[in-house]
Amino acid sequence: MARQIEGVYEKVLESARLEFLEKGFKDASLRTIAQNAGTSTGSIYTRFTDKNGLFEALVGPVVDGLKEWFRTEQEIFAQLPADQKKGDVFEYTNDKIKNLVDYIYDHFDEFKLLLSCAEGTAFADFIHDMVEIDVAYTVKYIESTGNDALVSGRATPEFLHILSSAFYSGVFEVVAHDMTKAAAYNHVSRLRRFFRGGWATILSP
Amino acid sequence: MARQIEGVYEKVLESARLEFLEKGFKDASLRTIAQNAGTSTGSIYTRFTDKNGLFEALVGPVVDGLKEWFRTEQEIFAQLPADQKKGDVFEYTNDKIKNLVDYIYDHFDEFKLLLSCAEGTAFADFIHDMVEIDVAYTVKYIESTGNDALVSGRATPEFLHILSSAFYSGVFEVVAHDMTKAAAYNHVSRLRRFFRGGWATILSP
Amino acid sequence: MARQIEGVYEKVLESARLEFLEKGFKDASLRTIAQNAGTSTGSIYTRFTDKNGLFEALVGPVVDGLKEWFRTEQEIFAQLPADQKKGDVFEYTNDKIKNLVDYIYDHFDEFKLLLSCAEGTAFADFIHDMVEIDVAYTVKYIESTGNDALVSGRATPEFLHILSSAFYSGVFEVVAHDMTKAAAYNHVSRLRRFFRGGWATILSP
Amino acid sequence: MARQIEGVYEKVLESARLEFLEKGFKDASLRTIAQNAGTSTGSIYTRFTDKNGLFEALVGPVVDGLKEWFRTEQEIFAQLPADQKKGDVFEYTNDKIKNLVDYIYDHFDEFKLLLSCAEGTAFADFIHDMVEIDVAYTVKYIESTGNDALVSGRATPEFLHILSSAFYSGVFEVVAHDMTKAAAYNHVSRLRRFFRGGWATILSP
DNA sequence: GATGAATGAGCCTTCATTCAT
DNA sequence: TATGAATGAAGGCTCATTCAT
Numbered sequence A, B, C, D: 001m002a003r004q005i006e007g008v009y010e011k012v013l014e015s016a017r018l019e020f021l022e023k024g025f026k027d028a029s030l031r032t033i034a035q036n037a038g039t040s041t042g043s044i045y046t047r048f049t050d051k052n053g054l055f056e057a058l059v060g061p062v063v064d065g066l067k068e069w070f071r072t073e074q075e076i077f078a079q080l081p082a083d084q085k086k087g088d089v090f091e092y093t094n095d096k097i098k099n100l101v102d103y104i105y106d107h108f109d110e111f112k113l114l115l116s117c118a119e120g121t122a123f124a125d126f127i128h129d130m131v132e133i134d135v136a137y138t139v140k141y142i143e144s145t146g147n148d149a150l151v152s153g154r155a156t157p158e159f160l161h162i163l164s165s166a167f168y169s170g171v172f173e174v175v176a177h178d179m180t181k182a183a184a185y186n187h188v189s190r191l192r193r194f195f196r197g198g199w200a201t202i203l204s205p
Numbered sequence E: 001g002a003t004g005a006a007t008g009a010g011c012c013t014t015c016a017t018t019c020a021t
Numbered sequence F: 001t002a003t004g005a006a007t008g009a010a011g012g013c014t015c016a017t018t019c020a021t
Helices: A008-027 A029-034 A041-048 A051-080 A082-086 A090-108 A108-116 A126-144 A157-176 A181-203 B008-027 B030-037 B043-046 B051-078 B083-085 B089-107 B108-116 B125-145 B158-176 B181-203 C006-027 C030-036 C040-050 C049-076 C082-086 C089-106 C110-114 C126-144 C157-176 C182-203 D008-027 D028-035 D041-048 D051-077 D083-085 D089-106 D108-114 D126-144 D156-175 D180-204
Strands: none
Touching: A008 A029, A008 A041, A008 A051, A008 A108, A008 B008, A008 D051, A008 D089, A029 A041, A029 A051, A029 C049, A041 A051, A041 B030, A051 A090, A051 A126, A082 C126, A090 A108, A090 A126, A090 A157, A090 A181, A108 A126, A126 A157, A157 A181, A157 B158, A157 B181, A181 B158, A181 B181, B008 B030, B008 B043, B008 B051, B030 B043, B030 B051, B030 C006, B043 B051, B043 D108, B051 B089, B051 B108, B051 B125, B083 C126, B089 B108, B089 B158, B089 B181, B089 D089, B108 B125, B108 B158, B125 B158, B158 B181, C006 C030, C006 C040, C006 C049, C006 C110, C006 D008, C030 C040, C030 C049, C040 C049, C049 C089, C049 C126, C089 C110, C089 C182, C110 C126, C110 C157, C126 C157, C157 C182, C157 D156, C157 D180, C182 D156, D008 D028, D008 D041, D008 D051, D008 D108, D028 D041, D051 D089, D051 D108, D051 D126, D089 D108, D089 D156, D108 D126, D126 D156, D156 D180
């Protein structure tokens, strides 16, 4: 029984990362990827099904991790005592956002792939998808705290979407600009402070 | 003058618009475009030089118009009396932003092309380019009013960039979501109000 | 009645010369030629019929002139008194060959076109054609002087061809190498001297 | 090992040979070549990289063989005892030149390709390249025998070039004229004899 | 499982020439 | 006559994917 040659999987991923980063998904060549990984195109198909599968193998775990992180944090928050929920969310989420930046910088290449090289991929709308999740959680949060922002019409799901879209676009600029992690912390926290005022007007009657 | 078959120019543009919208720049086929326009591929080259030239013919005037609009507004503002400049900029720009939405909806397809179908094109970084212009004008504005936001470090060009990026990403979501114009007015004005608070903290010492 | 615009003919020729020299006949573009001449492709067709016609217009007169020169010299020689014909032909043709070099340098570009840029043209076999003429004249010369080189088999038309081919290839090297006219005189006369010995063994029993 | 359909390689080469011979390099069509060989255009690229690669596959080995032959003969000659070198080189090279003709006729099509169908190819200047090699060897030979032809100025590298160019042009005429091998032997040996006299005047003070 | 040759549709682009204006 | 837009075939080449070995 033939076994998969060890180390090839990783080499292909590495080679693919570079090729996708350089040329984007569509213009990347599987032949080049295989060659630089020291293997054959066929073996890419054995391991990754597809060009799309290869891209997903690179980026999927990072996306899943991010979604999982969102889910977990949401759950943790949901189980806080009611008074704490209504407390200073801004303060509460301070660490959270720092974790997010950490996560981004732990997977910088992958985020670059997601944000700049994913056209033609299931991940083309990465920001948009993240925003959808974020909005869903925000809605839940607002509802669970009994805040009347939605009921009163001060916020609508669509507007929350635009708001979230604006926020995350700002956040992910740190990737496009290849900021240092320190600069990223700084900018993201400024961005949050900037948004804080707006949120206050929405959440307070 | 050699004959130029009438109406073909427009038909090609229309055909190209549809093809680019459907498949994006790279995957669009000039053959298909020519066929659907009832011409030959060669005549596309006669009229538009290039695949890129064809895309630019669709989208260039709209971008130029937008830049011109930016420039003009900036100039008008620059010539206001000093006290008016320092006045309520939010109120002042209310109409302006409405004009912007009007402009977007007057050229909806083109903005869709710019925002979703321009990869592989000189317009791939459309939002980013607009943001650069916007930031340049914002810096000028801040400096010309004698505000110390920049000097004090409450704002940096990089942070203004992120802020602007966040704002325009939010604005252009109305295109991605195919909102009605009415809904767009509404959302954009909400977005501005939301940002107002943040700006206040930056501009006031 | 519309007249041909004056000066265009010459401008087209000049533009064509440059384009053909740069890219060779096949890769030259009529559009480029027309453009650089400040006229339209159509007007090239009006004046020169064809891409081939254009090339011929450049090069044909020079070829014709050369052929005419060959013919005239041959005629002059034919009418020399018999004893003079048998005299030192080498000496006699000394001036002739100098005239040839002069002719080449009076039409240097055209010879370059003929020798390096004529593939795909009726002039592709220029040297070969010249050689044919030269051989025909040589045969006539040998026969008219009563020399038995041909009859005896010391020379055959085919061998004369090869000989002539070798000689003219050597001569036209001065074009390929962009020699100065002075250097060309020098080399061609050396070449003739070199060939002189060989000829002597053929012509003398 | 992935299957390589047997016999296709040869069929492609054969098909290419015919197409190149008929139309020359530039006007030859890879589609036609592939079709006549019963393959796809793609497989030509797999096997030969390029249109150029295909031409080179046909002609490269023959050129290399020729260069190698030159090199070897030169080396053998270099190691002859000094007195033999100064002996009758004409006699010595008698067999050599016969070998050359043999080589040409063993690869007749390839030489035709090189001499008539190579425009647009790295082999466009085949004769010129051979001449360069030949001249280099000739210079070495002259120097190594202590002959003063170069020192005295009776010969210059440039003139040797022209001479060699003339000689090989004559030799390769046998290909252009589709001579029989017998006729070729005959003509080439006549040509050598013809050149002999000239060489004598150059080499003897 | 690994290989990599084969596929063949498809890409953008160029061109000499024609011909309506 | 001059123009130059139109033609449309043809060009070389690339690619993801398949599959015999």
